[in-house]
Amino acid sequence: MEQKIAVQIDDLTVAYNYKPVLWDIDLTVPEGVLMAIVGPNGAGKSTLIKTILGIIKPIAGSVSIYGEAYSKQRKLVAYVPQKGSVDWDFPTTALDVVMMGTYGSLGWIRRPGQKEKKIALEAMEKVGMLAYKARQISQLSGGQQQRVFLARALAQDASIYFMDEPLQGVDATTEIAIINILKELRKSGKTVIVVHHDLQTVPEYFDWVTFLNVKKIATGPVKEIFNDDNLTQTYGINYKVAVNK
Amino acid sequence: MSITEYFNLLWTDYTLRTITLGTAVLGAICGMLGSFAVLRKQSLLGDAISHAALPGIALAFLITGAKDSGVLLMGALVSGLVGTFWIRGITNKTHLKSDTALGLILSVFFGFGMLLLTFIQKQPNANQAGLDKYLFGQAATLLESDVLLMIIITAISLFVMLLFWKEFKILLFDAEYTKTLGFNTKFIDVLITFLIVLAIVLGLQTVGVVLMSAILLAPAAAARQWTNNLSIMILLAAIIGAVSGVLGTAISASQNNLSTGPVIVLVAGVFVLFSFIFSPTRGILFREIRLRKNRADMKLFKTLQFMYGIALEHENISHPHAIRILNNFQGYTRGSLQKLENEGWITIQGQQWAMTAKGYKQAQEIYNQKSSQ
Numbered sequence: 342m343e344q345k346i347a348v349q350i351d352d353l354t355v356a357y358n359y360k361p362v363l364w365d366i367d368l369t370v371p372e373g374v375l376m377a378i379v380g381p382n383g384a385g386k387s388t389l390i391k392t393i394l395g396i397i398k399p400i401a402g403s404v405s406i407y408g409e410a411y412s413k414q415r416k417l418v419a420y421v422p423q424k425g426s427v428d429w430d431f432p433t434t435a436l437d438v439v440m441m442g443t444y445g446s447l448g449w450i451r452r453p454g455q456k457e458k459k460i461a462l463e464a465m466e467k468v469g470m471l472a473y474k475a476r477q478i479s480q481l482s483g484g485q486q487q488r489v490f491l492a493r494a495l496a497q498d499a500s501i502y503f504m505d506e507p508l509q510g511v512d513a514t515t516e517i518a519i520i521n522i523l524k525e526l527r528k529s530g531k532t533v534i535v536v537h538h539d540l541q542t543v544p545e546y547f548d549w550v551t552f553l554n555v556k557k558i559a560t561g562p563v564k565e566i567f568n569d570d571n572l573t574q575t576y577g578i579n580y581k582v583a584v585n586k
Numbered sequence: 587m588s589i590t591e592y593f594n595l596l597w598t599d600y601t602l603r604t605i606t607l608g609t610a611v612l613g614a615i616c617g618m619l620g621s622f623a624v625l626r627k628q629s630l631l632g633d634a635i636s637h638a639a640l641p642g643i644a645l646a647f648l649i650t651g652a653k654d655s656g657v658l659l660m661g662a663l664v665s666g667l668v669g670t671f672w673i674r675g676i677t678n679k680t681h682l683k684s685d686t687a688l689g690l691i692l693s694v695f696f697g698f699g700m701l702l703l704t705f706i707q708k709q710p711n712a713n714q715a716g717l718d719k720y721l722f723g724q725a726a727t728l729l730e731s732d733v734l735l736m737i738i739i740t741a742i743s744l745f746v747m748l749l750f751w752k753e754f755k756i757l758l759f760d761a762e763y764t765k766t767l768g769f770n771t772k773f774i775d776v777l778i779t780f781l782i783v784l785a786i787v788l789g790l791q792t793v794g795v796v797l798m799s800a801i802l803l804a805p806a807a808a809a810r811q812w813t814n815n816l817s818i819m820i821l822l823a824a825i826i827g828a829v830s831g832v833l834g835t836a837i838s839a840s841q842n843n844l845s846t847g848p849v850i851v852l853v854a855g856v857f858v859l860f861s862f863i864f865s866p867t868r869g870i871l872f873r874e875i876r877l878r879k880n881r882a883d884m885k886l887f888k889t890l891q892f893m894y895g896i897a898l899e900h901e902n903i904s905h906p907h908a909i910r911i912l913n914n915f916q917g918y919t920r921g922s923l924q925k926l927e928n929e930g931w932i933t934i935q936g937q938q939w940a941m942t943a944k945g946y947k948q949a950q951e952i953y954n955q956k957s958s959q
Contacts, residue, residue: 358681394766415768427760431625432814441756445767452752477814497767 345372345407347501347532348393353402355385355392362388364556366402370534372500374549375527377537377563381576384554386536387423390503394420406501416446419499423506424486429478435489436474439465442496464495469518484515491519501532509538520546543567592840602839605725608733609831609850612789615740617805617827618747619785621820622778624806625758629799630685631673631779634692636786636798638669640699643720643790644706653716655732655791662720662787669695670779696795723794723847725835736788743781747820754778755816793847804854805830811865830854886922887952890931894949897941906938 348370355363363385370376378386391397393404395411406414419442442464443457453461465471468488473481481489487507494502504523508516523533523546537543543550544563552558552566552575559571573579587595595602623632639662646661647653669691676687703717719727747754756764757774765771786798793801809823834850863871889912896911897903909923923939926932931945941949 391762396762396765412768415766418766420763420766422760422763426762428627431759432810432816432819433755433759434814438759441759441763444752444756444764444769447752449753449769450749479814 346370347372347374347407348534349405349408350393351403353389353392353399353404355388355397355399361555363392363399366553366557368551368557368560370532370549370560372532373527373530375523375533375535375547376549376551377535377543377547378551378553379537379540379543379575380553380558384575386553387505389553390420390505390534390536394418394503416497417500419494419497419502421490421494421502421504421507423509424483424490429481429486431478433478434474435470435476435478435481435485436461436465438478438489439470439474439492439496442493445497460498461492461496464492465489467495468492468522484511487511487515487519491522495522499531502526502534504533504535506536506538540572587840589836589840592836601726604730604733605728605839605846606832606835608728608736609725609792609835609846610828611733611736611740611831612792613801613805613827613829613831613850613854614824615736615743615785615827616789616802617809617823617825618740618820619743619778619782620802620804620806620827621809621823622754622758623782624803624810625816626778629803630688631670632782632786632802633799634673634688634695635666635670635783636790636795637692637699638695639663639666639787639790640720640795641665641695641702642668642699644699644702644717647706647717648702655727655729656735658717658720659787659790662790663783665695666783666787667780670783699795719794720790721794721796722845723790723792723797725792725838725846725850726843728792732791739784739788743784746777746781750774750777758816793850797847797851800851801827801830801854804851804858808854808857808861811861811868814867826854826857830857886925886929887949889922890926890945890949891952893926893932893939893941894946897946903946904933904940904942906935906940909934909937909939912939 346369348368350366350368353363353366353368354361366389378389380386388397392399393406393411404411406417411418436458439461440453440457443453443460447453447457462471462474465474468491470485470488470492473485473489476485478486478489487509491504491507494504502523507519507523511519523535526533527548535547537547544567547563549561550563550567551560552571554575554577558575559566569579592602596606597603620632623629642661642663642665643658644661645665646658649661650657673684673687673691676682676690677684682690706717716727753764753769753774756767756769757771757778761771761775764774782802786802789798789801805823805827806819808826809819812822813819830850830853834853835846837853838844838846838849861869863869866872892912893907896907897905923932923934926945927934929945929948930942931948932939932941
């Protein structure tokens with residue numbers, strides 16, 4: 342059976358000023374994988390996601406989502422930004438933030454109604470945040486904030502999910518809860534692409550992995566390519582040898 | 587004239603009514619749009635825009651030779667917008683941070699404006715006097731047509747805000763995410779900024795270039811203290827702005843015609859101070875009170891917990907114990923024991939205390955609360 346291609350990236354180059362952040366990236370992500378993007382700080386992981394989503398303009402190269410430009414396929418794509426990217430003291434409630442996930446399909450000017458509220462509440466239930474729907478977002482813990490962001494993406498009801506470090510700074514319980522949701526997404530045929538930092542958990546959580554350090558080092562099934570060779574090439578040190586015994 | 591006299595005169599005196607209405611509407615629109623500036627963390631933008639408007643006023647006068655406020659404000663609008671887009675340009679195209687860009691544009695435009703003003707004053711033209719009122723504002727010069735313009739622009743801003751409420755809200759909270767959803771964030775951003783520039787330009791005649799940002803920010807900063815709801819915050823900021831305008835005008839008119847702009851700003855400042863101290867959730871006062879109360883509660887709970895430990899060792903939880911037993915635990919005083927009894931958690935008889943069923947349950951719950959968090 343031939344697998345459909347969810348995301349196709351060709352010759353992508355991004356630079357801030359003169360310094361290239363991503364260099365000539367070619368990447369193919371098949372549909373239905375749960376993929377980790379790993380690499381050291383400054384490797385361009387977040388930049389890659391932001392470029393795919395059109396937040397950052399590349400110098401060269403192209404991105405296609407199911408064979409078309411992102412601008413035509415927006416409704417197939419959901420995004421979970423880093424939770425530190427917004428001000429959580431903003432005067433609004435958790436439900437309100439999750440509801441924002443429906444704004445894209447509403448389009449300009451139309452206000453969210455009962456239908457959108459129902460979608461948002463269902464998403465909150467999936468991430469176990471229903472009890473906190475009326476809570477001020479400033480009153481949420483870090484893990485709860487992350488779940489709210491995840492719920493907001495779920496409310497987008499997309500086919501491809503991009504997540505920027507969704508496990509950053511969350512406790513073990515939340516981590517498991519989030520990973521279970523991601524695995525469920527994959528089971529229902531969605532493609533999930535996650536910037537991830539904890540190398541130990543890659544084989545356990547993900548079935549696909551991309552090694553990135555400005556250039557793409559490798560991409561493929563975890564079972565085949567998650568090895569010392571690629572880790573060393575990506576991080577510049579022999580990971581296993583470098584850890585003090 | 588006393589303040590009560592002022593409010594009586596308000597019904598009969600046409601000029602006074604015009605000025606009061608003008609400052610009220612101005613306060614309202616500034617409070618409303620200032621909320622956006624505060625939430626976008628662009629508080630200083632207002633200051634830069636108002637200063638950047640000054641050369642526009644002077645140039646409009648030089649070109650047209652007219653002192654009609656409509657023409658001058660149009661000049662202010664143009665130069666305010668130019669300043670704003672230069673600030674954006676500098677931040678986008680160079681390594682400079684936005685505070686540097688703001689500071690640069692603010693001082694360069696203001697310097698240029700002052701230069702033009704002094705140049706105009708040297709002109710042998712009787713018409714030139716009075717432009718300097720735009721520095722600190724002069725509410726007394728407000729005409730009915732000025733106020734009408736304010737009302738129209740406020741109504742338009744309100745309409746635009748309600749129309750694009752959802753888009754404004756999501757952009758304020760998470761601009762990048764908004765972009766991924768397919769909204770033209772640049773358009774929303776320019777729209778918000780344009781409205782803010784409009785509000786500032788409207789206020790120049792009344793409050794002046796130098797103090798304008800205060801009337802934009804103070805009501806919003808005060809309102810933020812009282813609510814966690816965006817719509818209520820904006821409504822509250824508009825009300826605080828309007829009340830500051832009216833009170834400021836009243837005070838300045840009743841006290842020997844003190845300059846109106848500064849008085850309005852000071853009144854708004856009092857609102858801010860009051861809000862910072864007395865807001866029930868975010869205010870300094872209640873936060874301190876809550877902190878102290880929590881500490882006192884914690885002490886009580888500690889004593890109760892200790893008693894719970896002792897009570898556990900007996901089959902009958904209400905078995906009496908000597909108060910002296912608590913001696914090796916320093917967390918109790920006569921007062922705290924009394925409080926525990928008042929809560930119905932223990933009973934005291936002579937030199938003995940005994941735990942009640944209610945106290946036993948309470949102690950268990952403290953433990954549960956801790957372990958469930």
